[in-house]
Amino acid sequence: MNNKRKTKPGQLEKRENAVGYLFILPWLIGLVLLVLWPIVQSFQYSLNKIKLLPQGMAKLYVGFENYSQIFLTDPDFIMGLESYLLETLIAVPVIVAFSLIIAMLLNQKISCRGFFRMIFFLPIIIASGPVMQQLADQEAASIPMMNVTMIEQLLDEYLPHVLAESITSVFSNMITLLWYSGVQILIFLAALQKIDTSLYEAAKMDGGSKWECFWKITLPTIKPMILLNVVYTVIFMSNNEQNALIVLIYDTMLSATGGYGYASAMAWLYSIIESAIVIFFAVLIMGRKDVYERRAKKYQRELRKEKRLERKIRKRGERHERSYAKQKEKQQRKQSKKSA
Amino acid sequence: MAGYKGSNINPKKFEIGQLKIILALLPLAVFMGIPIVFIVCHAFKPMDELFAFPPQILVHKPTLDNFVKLFKASADSNIPMSRYVFNSVIVTGSVVLLSILFSTMAGFALSKLRFKGKYALLEINNTALMFVSVAVMIPRYLVIDALGMKDTYFAHILPLLAMPVGLFLVKQFIDQIPDALLDAAYMDGASDFKIYRSIIIPLIKPAIATTAILAFQQVWVNVESSNFYINDESMKTLAFYLNTLANQNSNVAGQGIQAAGILIQFIPNLAIFLILRKSFMNTMAHSGIK
Numbered sequence: 001m002n003n004k005r006k007t008k009p010g011q012l013e014k015r016e017n018a019v020g021y022l023f024i025l026p027w028l029i030g031l032v033l034l035v036l037w038p039i040v041q042s043f044q045y046s047l048n049k050i051k052l053l054p055q056g057m058a059k060l061y062v063g064f065e066n067y068s069q070i071f072l073t074d075p076d077f078i079m080g081l082e083s084y085l086l087e088t089l090i091a092v093p094v095i096v097a098f099s100l101i102i103a104m105l106l107n108q109k110i111s112c113r114g115f116f117r118m119i120f121f122l123p124i125i126i127a128s129g130p131v132m133q134q135l136a137d138q139e140a141a142s143i144p145m146m147n148v149t150m151i152e153q154l155l156d157e158y159l160p161h162v163l164a165e166s167i168t169s170v171f172s173n174m175i176t177l178l179w180y181s182g183v184q185i186l187i188f189l190a191a192l193q194k195i196d197t198s199l200y201e202a203a204k205m206d207g208g209s210k211w212e213c214f215w216k217i218t219l220p221t222i223k224p225m226i227l228l229n230v231v232y233t234v235i236f237m238s239n240n241e242q243n244a245l246i247v248l249i250y251d252t253m254l255s256a257t258g259g260y261g262y263a264s265a266m267a268w269l270y271s272i273i274e275s276a277i278v279i280f281f282a283v284l285i286m287g288r289k290d291v292y293e294r295r296a297k298k299y300q301r302e303l304r305k306e307k308r309l310e311r312k313i314r315k316r317g318e319r320h321e322r323s324y325a326k327q328k329e330k331q332q333r334k335q336s337k338k339s340a
Numbered sequence: 341m342a343g344y345k346g347s348n349i350n351p352k353k354f355e356i357g358q359l360k361i362i363l364a365l366l367p368l369a370v371f372m373g374i375p376i377v378f379i380v381c382h383a384f385k386p387m388d389e390l391f392a393f394p395p396q397i398l399v400h401k402p403t404l405d406n407f408v409k410l411f412k413a414s415a416d417s418n419i420p421m422s423r424y425v426f427n428s429v430i431v432t433g434s435v436v437l438l439s440i441l442f443s444t445m446a447g448f449a450l451s452k453l454r455f456k457g458k459y460a461l462l463e464i465n466n467t468a469l470m471f472v473s474v475a476v477m478i479p480r481y482l483v484i485d486a487l488g489m490k491d492t493y494f495a496h497i498l499p500l501l502a503m504p505v506g507l508f509l510v511k512q513f514i515d516q517i518p519d520a521l522l523d524a525a526y527m528d529g530a531s532d533f534k535i536y537r538s539i540i541i542p543l544i545k546p547a548i549a550t551t552a553i554l555a556f557q558q559v560w561v562n563v564e565s566s567n568f569y570i571n572d573e574s575m576k577t578l579a580f581y582l583n584t585l586a587n588q589n590s591n592v593a594g595q596g597i598q599a600a601g602i603l604i605q606f607i608p609n610l611a612i613f614l615i616l617r618k619s620f621m622n623t624m625a626h627s628g629i630k
Contacts, residue, residue: 019532020455027446028461030501035468038479045479105365110358118617119369122376124550125557125609175371183550187509190546194516228512235469235505253477260478267471274470 046264059261066265077266080245081273084238088277090167091177092233096226099181103188104218117189123182180236184229191225192218223285230281238274245270376610383407383603387596406600413585413597419574421581428560428578431496435559436552439501443551447510448540452522453532462511469504477568484569495569496577500559506551513547514540549616556612561605579605 046067049060070077106117158164195218203213219226239246249270253263377398384402414421449455450462480499489495517540525535541548566580582601587594 016453017455020449020453020458023445023449023453023532023536024455024461027442027507030442030498031465031468031504033483034480034499034501035471035476035504036464037483038476039468039471041479041482042476102365102368105361108358108361110361110365112362116365116369119372121617122372122613124553125606125613175374178368178371179375183554186546186550190513224512224515228509231469232505232509238470239473271470275467278470 042264043268045261046268048261050259050261062261066262067269069262070265070269076248077245077269080248081270084243084245085273085277086163088234088237091237092230092281095177095181095233096184096229098178099184099229100188100226102181103185103192106185106189107192120185121182123179124186125182180233183236184233187225187229187232188222191222195221227282227285230285231278234274234278234281238270238277379603379606382599385596385599406596410585410597410600410604414581421578423574424576424578424581427493427496427575431493431577432556432559434493434497435500436555438497439506439555440548440552442501443506443510444541444544444548445536446507447514448536450507451511451514452517452519452540465504465507469508477564481568490569491572491575493575496559496565496575499565499569500555500562506555509551509554510544510547513544517543553613553616557609560609 045059047061047063049062049066051058102120106113106120110116199217199221200213203217208216237243249263249266252266253260381399381402383406384399384404386401386403386405389400450458450465484490484495484499487494489498521539522535525539530538561579562577563580563583566576570576582598582605585594585597585601
């Protein structure tokens with residue numbers, strides 16, 4: 001019988017690796033060349049004072065001075081950051097919750113559903129670019145009927161001023177927030193339609209109400225999509241051109257006093273804070289586990305523990321065996337010496 | 341999937357029970373529709389209505405004045421408008437197609453294939469997502485300059501190709517495809533490429549449609565590349581051209597031209613949306629993933 005293996009050990013894995021790299025290669029080249037390399041470069045710039053001269057760039061290494069300058073002497077950035085943080089932390093849950101509600105409504109069986117869906121997806125094509133810019137310029141995005149100052153006064157009585165201010169700003173930009181939620185609605189709708197309907201039927205058989213179904217079936221199933229939407233919303237809100245901080249960074253870059261190095265430092269700080277927000281939301285959403293996940297995790301932990309124990313025992317056994325073998329050898333040698 | 345038959349997603353009959361849902365949706369739908377109505381009406385407003393305060397959403401005395409001005413202004417310039425349209429179409433088309441191809445391929449690999457460094461790459465992509473694109477302008481310019489791509493179509497296309505958001509969306513959707521489906525295909529002797537083509541692509545059509553729309557509008561209104569990487573007037577895009585037209589003319593007259601220009605720019609957006617709408621509304625229910 002020919003027992004010879006055709007593939008050497010490790011070769012299959014290598015082949016798998018190669019296929020993976022092949023698929024990822026075109027994207028990877030673009031990413032490294034036009035995204036990662038410039039990002040690294042901009043970090044380097046952020047440690048310098050840069051002046052753009054006709055004959056090229058003049059760099060002066062200053063270490064982290066740009067960063068300390070942002071914190072210590074520049075009021076614009078810190079203030080902008082404060083309002084950005086508060087606004088994002090309030091607006092993101094509002095957008096996500098709103099789009100989930102809309103998606104659930106659109107998932108019902110109603111007449112004219114196709115029409116409604118189309119209307120609610122429309123913001124996808126207007127939420128960025130010049131259209132939004134013009135709407136903002138014209139102040140068409142605020143609700144004229146709503147008396148914002150009254151709400152603000154009311155909130156001011158019960159809440160600290162900073163918080164009240166950001167809540168009112170969310171209220172006055174309500175329509176803008178609605179317009180931002182096109183993609184989120186789409187993603188939620190896709191997720192909702194993928195939920196197995198037999199789950200709901202089984203729950204109904206067992207006497208579960210719709211409310212229970214929502215909390216115990218719908219929400220856990222679409223949890224990854226909620227995270228996706230939160231991340232998308234944070235990124236979209238922070239990186240679009242209407243964001244005050246982006247405008248500030250852009251202006252600083254072109255201004256005589258700031259310069260490119262300083263703007264790079266700002267951009268780095270901004271990105272770090274943005275990541276912090278995303279991580280905060282991710283922990284909030286994915287950190288909370290339901291009973292089954294917790295049980296599964298516990299089981300896995302125990303399994304791992306057992307395996308570790310097994311390995312320990314096996315190792316100990318091997319060690320013993322080895323030392324035993326050594327002893328035996330010694331004895332044999334002694335004996336052979338003696339006999340000699 | 342109960343309740344879905346073929347492609348008609350609307351139930352046949354109207355029932356009283358639907359009324360409360362429709363009542364909840366209708367006012368929101370009106371808000372959602374406002375921008376579209378506003379954009380269309382704005383382009384047809386005569387001068388006095390353009391500057392009315394508070395801004396009016398509907399137009400009272402529609403004129404074609406703004407369009408006439410726009411075409412007059414474009415007739416005065418050296419390069420015909422069709423050249424800009426041609427540039428824009430080429431750039432947009434290639435970016436949309438290539439970015440879909442790249443992001444689905446990378447998404448498939450990152451989600452389903454096994455290779456070394458996969459998780460590190462994912463983390464890198466997610467971090468790159470957060471970065472402010474304004475800040476990488478100058479280094480990017482240097483890279484493009486070093487590659488000798490200034491004043492070519494590549495300068496328009498390449499910076500937008502690596503779209504971390506698109507990859508992120510697509511990858512999340514591919515994650516939802518059960519491994520059992522792929523394993524079955526592997527058992528039947530399908531290669532990785534075959535799986536990519538005949539399982540992954542059909543199943544994530546809604547994600548592709550979404551990515552396509554996002555990519556389209558990102559490119560279509562993009563003025564950055566024309567601004568920074570292109571010196572040759574005849575290589576610039578429509579978005580840039582309409583922008584400059586509005587800025588060149590005096591502020592008051594420019595408003596009308598800008599309004600008309602935005603409507604012209606907006607129409608292809610709407611068209612793409614209406615074309616792709618069917619594909620992302622219908623396929624979602626039929627993706628066969630449970």
